[in-house]
Amino acid sequence: MPPSHRLLEHLTPALGPLPAAAAERCQQAQAKHLAKGEALLRAGEHWQHLWWLERGALRLYYLDRDGQASNKNFYLDGAMVWPITHALREQPVHFWVEALEPSRVWALPWSGWSAAVANFAPWQALEHRTLAALLQDKMSREQAFLQHTATERYLALQVEHPDWLARIPLRHLASWLGITDVALSRIRRRLNRG
Template structure:
């Protein structure tokens, strides 16, 4: 974990480096939850390998995907509400995965005032806001086919790794509708 974070941020503050050396891997089986609705998100996770999905369950128990993360992703509770309140979503492995967890409180203390981490947080927040705005636009103004074409352009890695029904949920359509769109776009 220290190698990954050092590659992204440069030399880490001593306390952050010590914390990274103490991190333990978590092996997740396909379908295993890393965080459940109502739980408290208390870690920064580095997804060494695998695939994770963040999803909500509606009143009827139907899942709606919020986001996906693949190999090498850093995921953490980026807002105060995510750190302080129970979450309203699940985080689950879509395939066997290996995640390294750092206690968020320790990491936040160790990187307080560390400019490279603050810059990364700023870039991630900006990207998250941009993604949310683009997704809102897509749901309000694009057809399902246009949303799928945008997905192919923006996240080609997802197409190879994320199951069709999960992609369909993220697009806001059924897996049957997504299959039809794909067949129409790729005849034969």
């Protein structure tokens, strides 16, 4: 399959045969090669694409008033992300999306894609599952920050995202856990001794 059809090849097993207009849109997806540290989306910009991360690692993060980064999520090979809410599509975003390692991302303009799949039930079901998973993740993280220790959060990370441990730098994992990288190093040393 030609490189421009890789997104179509990725979506078909999950969604079944796509409507002709959606298949045509997939074939028009553009590959973007990101260097480590290169931004895919900057705070203040409008999110206008569905992205399929063919290979690499991305992080979504916020900057606080002092310019300190706080990681919200990570995406690895095969992830697909898009502006799933109305506000994300219509308003400038308040976060950044950046490559943690050299990455290849396929970009598909959201307006054309959403029109092509507007009445395609498998896509609607995928969007529903994605929204439900995002809500569950947000609720679980909120509970973890309120009720669990940093060590408990790290142990849960090991179970829920073992792939992150191999690919995401410790300082970024520490930020995601809501602790400093020094605190995370201490937790890891203590657990390794025990």
